[in-house]
Amino acid sequence: MAVNARALNGGWGALVVVSACLALGACKDDGAGSELGPTTESTAAEAPETGGDGDGDGDGDGDGDGDEIVGLELMTALGGLWTGPATMTPLGVFDPMHMDLRAADGHVLFSRVDLDAENSLRFMFSIEAIAGQDRLVYRNGGYFLGQLRDTRTILQDHTPLDPAGVSSWRFCAIDGGCDYVDARWEFQSPSELVLDVSVKGQQHVLWIADRVEARDLPDPFPVDATAQGSGDAPFPPMPTLEVQVSWQDPLADPADVWVLLSVQDCPLADFCDYARSLRTTAEAGATSATLTIDQVHAGGYKGNAILDRDQNLQATLFPGTGDAVSLPNQAVTIAASGTSMAALVTLVEL
Structure with a gap:
């Protein structure tokens, strides 16, 4: 008898509901269901705010040149596997939360x-044409109880990387702005x-993360300044x-x-810096x-599988007797396109 289920991810034990609730706007109590239907891909692109821009041209750099696409160095700076505790969420603390930020294409x-199958979280960065202007867009969302939450935010202002690597980027919603x-x-x-996020003036998540593994990105990245759509x-x-x-x-x-899927060897007797993790019953x-x-x-x-007979791995973080x-x-090995197959056999009884 076999069970066939879509991906169920709980982290190496701790990330149970954080993926759904960290989708921006997913845990609202004021009509969240009306924001997006289950098959809607995104909010509509409206004219961006210029608050915090400093010059009103809307590109976020304060230099008066509205044609420049600023802040793209963030995409290179973020490449890597990041992990750390997500705190101050509506559902409590989730430790750890892993995000493997890589190039999906050029x-x-x-x-x-x-x-x-009904709950997920996605981060995406790309250039998009918003209200006729090419901007750096941070897209956050996924499915929450089967309803798509897919919020696009645009760069409002940023402090470029200094020699010590210190910098900041502020994104606000296309639909609804910074408020x-x-x-x-x-x-x-x-x-x-x-990552410090507020929704409607209320703290939504504070994610303090370290890059534990580097990832190779195209050079340059993005490969050119072609806009990836117009917000849809x-x-x-x-x-x-x-x-x-x-x-x-x-x-x-x-x-x-x-x-568990990891790029480096995953020690089952210790915490694992995994790229993706999945669970089913x-x-x-x-x-x-x-x-x-x-x-x-x-x-x-590297693939590792655990048969958690007493269903307590989420709490203990390690397989037990x-x-x-x-x-x-x-x-x-995952091919560049299509569906790849893998088989793992749980041979070792603890």
Whole structure:
């Protein structure tokens, strides 16, 4: 008996509902369901605010030249696997939260984390033509209880990188401006950042993260200044990975099945800096489970699977007595397009 489920991501245990609630606007209590329907790709692009721009030209640099696309160095600065605690959220503290920011193509920086088929979080940066002007756009969203939350924000002002790597970028919602969403990316050094977000004047998340792994990006990046749509373009096409996890004996009771994907070896006896993690629940009698992760970056990974028989990995963060794990760090390769397949067998009983 096999279970076939879409990607369920809980972090290495802690990231359970943060992906849904950190989608900007997802945890509102004032008509959130009316913002976007389940199949709507984005909010409409309206004229951007110029508050904080300093010169009124709307490009965020205060020099009076509205044709320049400023702030693009943020896309290069953000490349990498970042991890750290997400605090001050409407649902409490989530530690850790991992985001693997890489080039989805020559123009888009992208990362994603999933809770389940109805809940996910995505970050994306690209150039878009907003109200006729090419701007740097930070796109935040995903599905929350099956409803799409996809908020585009535009750069309002920024402090360029100094020699020590200190800098800041402020983004505000296209639809609603800074009074609706005010998102500040602040670098304390090249490998330390703070994401400080307010929604409608209320703290929404404070993510203090370290870059734990570098990622190669195209040079230059973006490869050119071509706008990626006008505020309504879909996400770029990306690969999918389907992982089958299997074990020998049918389950006596339901159990959680976890998959971790990391670029470096993942030590199961210690915390893992994973790029994506997935979880599903296999029912009694099952001998396998299939998990599908969408919008995953292509390349080589290390795959680890855990059969969490007592369903407590989320709380303990480590597999325990009675659980089963795969042989460590199995090679998983994701092709540049289409669906790649992987199989992991939980051979080692703890």
